[in-house]
Amino acid sequence: MELPNQAPAASLVFQTMLAHGPLSRAEIGRRTGLSSGAVTKATSPLLDDGWIAELGRRGGEPVAGRPATLVAVRPERASFLGVKITEDELFGVLTDLTARPLTTRRAALDSRDVGSVVSAIARLVKRLVPAQGPEIHSLGVTLSGDVDRCTGAVHHSPFLNWHGVELAHLVERATGVRTVIENDVRALTAAEQWFGAGAGISSFVLVTIGAGIGCGISLDGRVVSGAHGVSGEIGHLPVGAVDRICTCGNAGCVEAVASTQAIVEQARQVTGDTALTMEDAVQFGHDGHEGVRAVFARAGHAIGLAIASVANLVGPERIIISGEGVASYDLFEEQTRQTFVRQAFGAAADCELIVRPLPFEEWARGGAAVAAQTLVAPDRTRRATT
Numbered sequence: 001m002e003l004p005n006q007a008p009a010a011s012l013v014f015q016t017m018l019a020h021g022p023l024s025r026a027e028i029g030r031r032t033g034l035s036s037g038a039v040t041k042a043t044s045p046l047l048d049d050g051w052i053a054e055l056g057r058r059g060g061e062p063v064a065g066r067p068a069t070l071v072a073v074r075p076e077r078a079s080f081l082g083v084k085i086t087e088d089e090l091f092g093v094l095t096d097l098t099a100r101p102l103t104t105r106r107a108a109l110d111s112r113d114v115g116s117v118v119s120a121i122a123r124l125v126k127r128l129v130p131a132q133g134p135e136i137h138s139l140g141v142t143l144s145g146d147v148d149r150c151t152g153a154v155h156h157s158p159f160l161n162w163h164g165v166e167l168a169h170l171v172e173r174a175t176g177v178r179t180v181i182e183n184d185v186r187a188l189t190a191a192e193q194w195f196g197a198g199a200g201i202s203s204f205v206l207v208t209i210g211a212g213i214g215c216g217i218s219l220d221g222r223v224v225s226g227a228h229g230v231s232g233e234i235g236h237l238p239v240g241a242v243d244r245i246c247t248c249g250n251a252g253c254v255e256a257v258a259s260t261q262a263i264v265e266q267a268r269q270v271t272g273d274t275a276l277t278m279e280d281a282v283q284f285g286h287d288g289h290e291g292v293r294a295v296f297a298r299a300g301h302a303i304g305l306a307i308a309s310v311a312n313l314v315g316p317e318r319i320i321i322s323g324e325g326v327a328s329y330d331l332f333e334e335q336t337r338q339t340f341v342r343q344a345f346g347a348a349a350d351c352e353l354i355v356r357p358l359p360f361e362e363w364a365r366g367g368a369a370v371a372a373q374t375l376v377a378p379d380r381t382r383r384a385t386t
C-alpha cells in the first residue's frame, strides 16, 4: 500500500491536506507555493486511488467563476499503529490516516529484556488490530534514548539498558507489520507538527519535563534528527549547578536539578525525609514549605535557561512544554518564565510559551505519526536491512 505518486510535490500536497484538513485546490497552491497545474497533477492520482475525496462545493468563494471544490484526505484509507515503550509499560494506539486514535491499549512489562519486550509488543499489536479491520500500513515504535530511525537500531537506551538493538527488524519479524522506530520525544514532535499544536507553524520546539528533560525541534517543517541520531538533548545543557552530578556523569546539567529524581533528592535533603516521593514534594510545595519551593524554583530556573538557550539558537515561533512533569508545573512556572524572558535574546523572547499536557497515549500516537510519515515522505523510511 503506497501513495500512487511519490514525487516531492505530491508528498507536499498530501501532507498539507493531512495537516490542514479540507482545502480548495487554490488554498493548497497558496500553502505549498505550487502552481494550479502542479496541484492538479498531484491531486488527480490521489483522487483516483481513493486517498483523497472531493467534499462538494463551498458557496460564496468563486474561483475562476466557479465555487471552489474542497478536497480532503479520506481517513479510512489506511491505518497505522503506534507503540511507546516506557520503563514498565507499553502504550499502543491504532489510528486512521490522520493519526486520529481509533483504539488505545496498554500492557504491563514484566521484563526489560529485548526478547520479552518484542513479544509484548507483538501481543499488544494483536489486541489493537481488529479481526476485520482496515489494512495496516505500518507501525511506529518509540522509546527514549539514542534511536536511529534510518537503520532501525537502538544505539543506547539507558532506562532499558539496551545497547545496539536492531529493534525495527525484531519487531517487524514478530508482528509481520512494517516497522519504523524513533526517539519518543522526536516522535511526539512529529505528531505535534502534523496534527497538534505545531500544525501550520514553520518552527517550534517541544520540551518535555519529567523523568528526563527532552526536546524535539521542528525547523522549517522538518523534525531535526541530528547527523548521529542525537539532537535536542537539552537535559544535558550545562546550567552551572555544579553541586549536582547528572546521570550522564557530568556536573551541572539541567536534568541534575530539574528531573523528577533530582527534585525528589533535593527535597529529601531540605526536609530530612529520606522516604519522600515526588507526590510528597508537590504537596510540600503547595503547602508553602519554603525549602521545597526553592527546589522547584531552582528546577524552574534551570528549565528556563535551557529553553532560552534553544530559543536563542533556533528562534522558534512557539515552545510547547509537556511531559509528566507538567502536572506540577504550577510550582516551576513562574521561575521558568522569568528566567526565560531574562535570558532569551531580543526578539527570541517573543516566542510563545504554551503548556500542553500530553498523556502517554499521545506519545503512542507519536509512533503512529512517524509511521504515517513513512507513507507520505518515503525518503525518511528506514533503509532496508540486509
Ligand SMILES: [Zn+2]
Pocket: 235, 236, 246, 247, 248, 249, 250, 253, 254, 255, 256
Ligand atoms: Zn547530563
